[in-house]
Amino acid sequence: MPTGDVRSMSGFRRSFEALMLAAGLCALPPASEAAPLRVVSINLCTDQMAMLLAAPGQLLSVSHLARDPRSSAMAQQAEHWPLNHGGAEEVYLLRPDLVLAGSYTAGATVSMLERLGIPVAQFAPVTGLDDMRAHLARMGEVLGREEQATALLAEFEARLATLHDPAATPPRAALYFPNGYTLGGNTLGGEILEAAGFANVAAELGLTRGGVIPLELLALAAPDAVLTSQPYPGGSRSEDIMAHPVVAALRAQMPMAAVTDADWVCGTPHVLRAMEDTARLRRALEDTE
Template sequence: MISRPRRPLGLLPALLLAGCAVGAAAPSRDPTVLPRIVSINPCVDAVLMKVADRGQIAGISHYSKDPRATSIPLAQAARFTATSGTAEEVMALAPDLVIAGGHVAPATIAALARLHIRLVQLPVPATIAESNDQIRTIALAAGHVDRGARLVAEIDAAVRAAGDPGSPAVPALIWQGGGLVPGTGTLADELLRVSGYRNLSASYGLRQWDVLPLEYLVAQPPRVLLSVGDADHSDRMLGHPVLGRLKKRIAVRDFPERLLHCGGPTIIDAVARLAAVRRAL
């Protein structure tokens, strides 16, 4: 569920996607008892904070305690035990359910299977709809379908509020260190579109995640360049003299890194930031 280039769920006829639950059939458990959950993905952590009881959350990802990677407030993360996702750490927390991203260490998968602990793996969502379906999956697994529906409604409302259907789309790029940009087929691309922008990545012939040569940017500059993770202005490419001469044509604005890598409730803050930048032009 976390997208880190440096790292769809349809509506479910059953609790989990085929292939996402591993291990032999788990021993039957009382369905009225809410599961004890360990998350080993920071994007999942953010959803669990919205849809699960605090007492259900036995562990979260260690990334959620890293200010550079967390999708939840650090003060909130401090209330929970964190793991790096190793089998030993996860087993020590005695979960009924482990929720992870698309990549899990084989040793952890094997250990969970041996102990009949359910593992749910959620791939990186490429659209808001896929992200919303993942919220529903997590909420259903946690035993709080209503909370999942409420969070999805909040996200949909935020997306509607961020749009500006009566105005031309603003040409834009999201720019990570070294010129890495998200293209079509990514959640970031859809967030730009619903917030009133046109992602120029496709115009340059770039793929889902690709490095944009500086000369392309100069030849066809965007109106807005959203700089990710450069609050300290350490990106040497952004400080290039050629870009300096384009400042009257390009509005360079900060886009917090925490808003780029997750779907779920992070979408609310991401589209709000994008809309605020567009309205201030």
């Protein structure tokens, strides 16, 4: 390309970026506004927190995953909002004054939106119930819905208290996912197991976070129950381990339960459903003893 054309293209690019930046800055809400009026969420978990807390008309769009019943605990509720696929262009055209994202969500999109002067509130993955409480409180703050967040958390604590039903010797359960992945005690899944009255086999094996349990160790641990995830359509080699003869033998010897993935994925009050379902499994085990 001739030197003049290169300079011309470079100048055009700088002018375009300056124009977009100026437009983005103009789209910012006045400093006096107490709460954002046009909120867009581009992350599955921020989708659900926003749907629970946003004022009518405040939330403009949620991510396309929000309507997937395999991963979203609020798939039906998400029918009320337009979807987005997390692209910078489509989000920008919605003229948001706040974008909600996960800390690992669409890095290029988040970077571009911030360059255009659009505020982005990022939320890290939840690793336990304390994280969940903190995230809901923060979502209430960024949406200007602190009272609603406080009420939601109070309702959560009241329902959580009703699950406290300690057993003298709690049955032992293993979470077992594709590739043999499991969750230890210092995880949301581990805390769900504990709240439901189970001892976590992964914690017994020294796993505090996520990790892998080889098939041999799973068999030797002899858990009272194995909780697995629902396979996705199409099949994956990572799920082949679930059809291994060792796992088949375990299935024949002990109760199995499929995790309702949507209720376990995000740190929202919907984890209570996961706890309640798992507590029912524990009571069924105890009734057979």
